[in-house]
Amino acid sequence: MKNLSRSQGLKPREAAALLDCVELLSDSVDELQRSVEEMGRRGGSKNDIQTWVSAALTDHDTCMDGFAGKAVNGNVKTVVRRHILKVAHLTSNALALINNYAGTPPQLNYANEIQTSPKLLASTALSVSLSATRSSLEIMKNLSTSPELKPREATAMRDCVELLGDSVDELQRSMEELGHSGGSNIEFQINDIQTWVSAALTNADTCTDGFAGKAMNGNVKTVVRRNIPKVAHLTSNALALINNYAGTPPQLK
Numbered sequence: 001m002k003n004l005s006r007s008q009g010l011k012p013r014e015a016a017a018l019l020d021c022v023e024l025l026s027d028s029v030d031e032l033q034r035s036v037e038e039m040g041r042r043g044g045s046k047n048d049i050q051t052w053v054s055a056a057l058t059d060h061d062t063c064m065d066g067f068a069g070k071a072v073n074g075n076v077k078t079v080v081r082r083h084i085l086k087v088a089h090l091t092s093n094a095l096a097l098i099n100n101y102a103g104t105p106p107q108l109n110y111a112n113e114i115q116t117s118p119k120l121l122a123s124t125a126l127s128v129s130l131s132a133t134r135s136s137l138e139i140m141k142n143l144s145t146s147p148e149l150k151p152r153e154a155t156a157m158r159d160c161v162e163l164l165g166d167s168v169d170e171l172q173r174s175m176e177e178l179g180h181s182g183g184s185n186i187e188f189q190i191n192d193i194q195t196w197v198s199a200a201l202t203n204a205d206t207c208t209d210g211f212a213g214k215a216m217n218g219n220v221k222t223v224v225r226r227n228i229p230k231v232a233h234l235t236s237n238a239l240a241l242i243n244n245y246a247g248t249p250p251q252l253k
Contacts, residue, residue: 001018001021001022001025001080001083002022004018004076004079004080005018005019005021005022007076010076011072013072014067014072014074014076014077016066017066017067017072018076018080020062020063020066021063021066021080021084024059024060024062024063025059025060025063025087027055027056027059028055028056028059028060028087028091031052031053031055031056031059032052032053032056032091032094034048034052035048035049035052035053035056035098038052039098046098049098050095050098050099053091053094053095053098054095056091057088057091057092057095060084060087060088060091061088063080063084064080064081064084064085064088067080067081089229089233092230092233093233093234093237096128096132096234097124097125097128097237099128118241118244118245118248119178119181119245119248121241121244121245122178122238122241122242122244122245123175123178123179125234125237125238125241125242126171126174126175126178126197126238126242127175128234128238129171129197129200129231129234129235129237129238130168130171130172130175132230132231132234133164133167133168133171133200133204133231133234133235134168135227136164136227136228136230136231137161137164137165137167137168139223139227140157140160140161140164140207140224140227141161143157143220143223144157144158144160144161146220149220152215152216153211153216153218153220153221155210156210156211156216157220159206159207159210160207160210160224160228163203163204163206163207164203164204164207164231166199166200166203167199167200167203167204167231167235170196170197170199170200170203171196171197171200171235171238173196174192174193174196174197174200174242177189177192177193177196178193178242181193190242190245190246193242194239194242194243194246197235197238197239197242198239200235201232201235201236201239204228204229204231204232204235205232207224207228208224208225208228208229208232211224211225
C-alpha cells in the first residue's frame, strides 16, 4: 500500500483513500504486534487481545470502505481488494481462534502451552471450524425451506445443506481422532484427519460453486457468499495447522 500510494497518476480520491489505508494498516500492525506480545506473556489479558485484534479487523474493513463505489473502480481498487481481503480473512481467523482460546478453562489455556503444542493448536482450530460449519449449516437449513426460492436456488441449497452436513461429520470425526491420536498408529491417524478436513474444505468450495453465475444473483446468493467463505477459510486454517502438526517431531506429538 505504501508503494502504491506513491504511484504517479492516482486520482485525488484514490490517493486520499490509499493514505488512509496506509495509516489504518500501520495501526493494525501495532495492534497485532501488541496482541502477539500479550499472548506470549503468562497471565496476559485475553480481553485486551480480543480488543486489539478486533480493532485490526475493523481497520481492514475501513480501508476497504474507502474504495467503495464506482468512482474508484480500476487497477488500484483491484489491487487493494486482493490484498486487504486476504489480510482481513487471516485476521478474522486469528480472532476466531482467540475467542475460542478465551473460553478455555484457565488451567488449560496458558499461551506458552499452546505455542509449544501443535496438537492443541490444531485441535483448537478444528473446534472453531466445526462451530462455524454447524452455524452455517443451520442457516442454510432454514434458508432451504423458504417458499420464495427459485428452482435452481432450491436445488443448490439442498446440495449445500447435504455438503455442510457431511463437513460437520468429517470435522467431528477429525476432532475425535485427533483427541486420541498417538502411539504407533499416529501417522495413519493424521493421514485420516488430513483426508477428512480436506474433504470438508472441498465441500465448502463446492457449495459456493453451486451459486456461481448471474442467474443466481440475489439475497440467497448474498447469504451463502457471506457465510460459506468464512467456513472455508477457517477450515483451510485448521488444515494448515494439522499439516504443521503432522510435521512435528515424534517426541513433541
